[in-house]
Amino acid sequence: MIGFIGALSSEQETVIAENSVLHLNLDAQITEQQVDNPFEGLPVLGGEVASVGLIELKEALRKAKDDTKIKGIYLTVSYPMTGFATLEEIRMSLIDFKSSGKWVVAYGDMMSEAAYYLASAADKVYMNPQGDVEWNGLAIEVSFFKRMFEKLEIKPQVFRVGEFKSAVEPFMLDKMSNENRLQLTETINSIYDYVVTQVATARGIDKAKLREMSDKMLVRNAKQAVEYGLIDSLLYDDQLTAELKNRLALADDADIKFVKLNKYRKSYTTYKAAKSEIAVIVGDGEIMPGKGSDGIIGGDKFAEQVRKARENDKVKAIVIRVNSPGGSFQASDIMWREITLAAQIKPVIASMGDYAASGGYYMAMGCDTIVAQPHTITGSIGIFSVLFDASDLMTNKLGITTEQVKTGEFGEMITISRGLTDNEKAVWQRKTEEGYEVFTSKAAEGRNMDVEELKKVASGRVWTGTQAKERGLVDVLGGFDDAINLAAEAAGVSDDYKVKYYPQKQPFFQELMLQLEENSKVNALQKELGMFYPYYLQLQRVQHYNGTQARLPFELSIH
The missing domain is CATH 3.90.226.10 (2-enoyl-CoA Hydratase; Chain A, domain 1)
Known part of the structure; x- marks a missing residue:
């Protein structure tokens, strides 16, 4: 072996x-x-x-x-x-x-x-x-969790701010509101219009004819x-x-x-002898505190990579490559801080992938220039807080009960073992409103916009790259190569530079050993919990949403 x-x-x-x-x-x-x-x-x-x-x-x-x-x-x-x-x-x-x-x-x-x-x-x-x-055209599919929560006997406790309400719809409804349907219709039509335009150019077919072929499924x-x-x-x-x-x-x-x-x-080398370096720091996945892993952007680790690039004299410019629907508000803010510090010293360019929404936009908004594809899903400038009361799930399905002793009026503020009191709910609502003010004020500063003007395109509203550029949230419609070229030009090193990617990927076998270790833990849990293991998985997923979130407000699938 x-x-x-x-x-x-x-x-x-x-x-x-x-x-x-x-x-x-x-x-x-x-x-x-x-x-x-x-x-x-x-x-x-x-x-x-x-x-x-x-x-x-x-x-x-x-x-x-x-x-x-x-x-x-x-x-x-x-x-x-x-x-x-x-x-x-x-x-x-x-x-x-x-x-x-x-x-x-x-x-x-x-x-x-x-x-x-x-x-x-x-x-x-x-x-x-x-x-x-x-x-035959594109479709957006949104997942709703209301009935799942009902079956699991989990009660979402939701706190929100702003005029746009779709941020919490998946937790409270089993279908789209009219406002959200309108927003997503505009989003999908913006994406598809660009697709049809590009195909018309490539195939030499009239754009109107292509759209007719699609709409009528000819x-x-x-x-x-x-x-x-x-x-x-x-x-x-x-x-x-x-x-x-x-x-x-x-x-x-x-x-x-x-x-x-x-x-x-394997037939060529990527090595290039150059005195200057452009550091590309890749953020791919959901944003969480800590070090992260494949598919998870760890706020602490990403911030560390930005800090090292800022302090490295060989690095003349930084490209922040973002492909994320967002996640933890605090982790997003930690990364934003390091990105803005770097931007004070050297050019920092944001390059957006499929998603750069909410916490993903938070990462980009501290950069000097934001580059997005016309199809990029971005914006969603807003936060919401969710805490899940899983006491009925624990009592009725798992046979677990809890009781709390506290020294003052307020108990543990992040808990799934009980519902919040009215006073605790008021604290969470204020905390969410304060977080929204932080997000929007920093976004306005990064985009050189008045806060009230920024709020008109915020409130959790999702935009395509094309729509975002029209509203001042994006600077350039283009791809990753455009972002690299902009970084090189801004740093004055267009004639002599090399690109280096961070964080460096772990060797496959190291990743495999970690996966095997994780699988052994999963197998042990399955044996221990038996028929209750699926409920445990659902509970783990729910806990990712616990607390204050800067994330795309729905699981969005375009096909």
């Missing part, structure tokens, strides 16, 4: 053959940074789901653009697992790759709307004759997709192979030299 692991973890130099094709399979979980997994694709623990790091993918496309051995890209995509802002980053890199005169061919047995949006950047889009392509099978111009041709695998061989000027009996992304990444 040790020899097997050693063989998997050993690095081998990869030599790319002449006349090769870079094969990108983007039916994967696309995250900000990649954890190299030698088990990927194997039926073993940790190998089931393919993953692609956005930063590493963009870097590979930059290298392939100038690599004379790479003649083109073969893109296979049906159901990419990511948001539209991330897809836009990849589209922009594919378009940049094509500017070298090289080609991109996309193929899918099926294509979701997201997959087709990505594929539309290719020179040619092909599909299996019995395939299907979605072109494309319902692969043949119609060709008739309406979404797909170039319907090809079986052998026909696609012949098409690629023709592009490569290969004989019929020759083999195509495909190079997969992970293998191609």
Whole structure:
């Protein structure tokens, strides 16, 4: 076993053959940074789901653009697992790759709307004759927890401020309010308008016609997709192979030299000799206090990374890469403090991913310049406080009762074992209102706006990147590369700099050992709690919302 692991973890130099094709399979979980997994694709623990790091993918496309051995890209995509802002980053890199005169061919047995949006950047889009392509518009799905709480006998105690009420709807309702439905309708139409505009440009189809095709779902099978111009041709695998061989000027009996992304990444070095450094500090996931982990931005650890970049004389500028729906208000404020201190010394640019909402926006608002994609979900400037009274769950389902002795009028202010008194509720409401004033005043300062003007676009309201720019919450519509260029220009190092990413990812096997340790703890808990373990999981999830939160007010899924 040790020899097997050693063989998997050993690095081998990869030599790319002449006349090769870079094969990108983007039916994967696309995250900000990649954890190299030698088990990927194997039926073993940790190998089931393919993953692609956005930063590493963009870097590979930059290298392939100038690599004379790479003649083109073969893109296979049906159901990419990511948001539209991330897809836009990849589209922009594919378009940049094509500017070298090289080609991109996309193929899918099926294509979701997201997959087709990505594929539309290719020179040619092909599909299996019995395939299907979605072109019927986007939808936003919001999860509501009211009935779950009722079944679990948990009572949410909610404190809010501002005119916009959707921030707590998932805890109190089982469907959208009219106001929230209007907001989300505007949001999804803003995103889709940009999608349709880009596809119209890429495919040479009139925008109004594309919208009609979508609204009326005129494309319902692969043949119609060709008739309406979404797909170039319907090809079986052998026909696609012949098409690629023709592009490569290969004989019929020759083999195509495909190079997969992970293998191609081992063919070059990312090292660059430069005196100046631009530090990219990546925040990907929910915001929590402490050190964080994969999918969790630890406020303390992130702040430490910003502080180190500020104190490092080699670092001439900082890019804060944010992909977060928010989370803990205090952790967000801790990171904001370090970001504003850094901005006093050197340029700090914010680059927004799929989400930079509430606590995610809190991170960005202290930067000199904010760059967002048109599809980015941002804003949600507001906070709410939630405490959950789980006393009935504990008593009726778990058989646990509690009793409290206190020295004064107020008991423990964060507790799930009892409901709050009226006086304690009043304290929480004041605390929430004070937090909202802190958030909005700091946002107004960061954006050079009057506080009252800022509040008109705050109150928890969600905006797309396009809408946010129109309202002064974002400076530039663009991607990660634009943020890097802005940072280099602001620091005066455009001619000579290297980019370094923080925090540095842990080696896969270190992550695997931690996961195995965590799994052993989970197994022990399952045995101990038995049939009550699902209730424990729900309780753990609820506790993430306990206290004052600066987070996107709903779990939002766009598809």
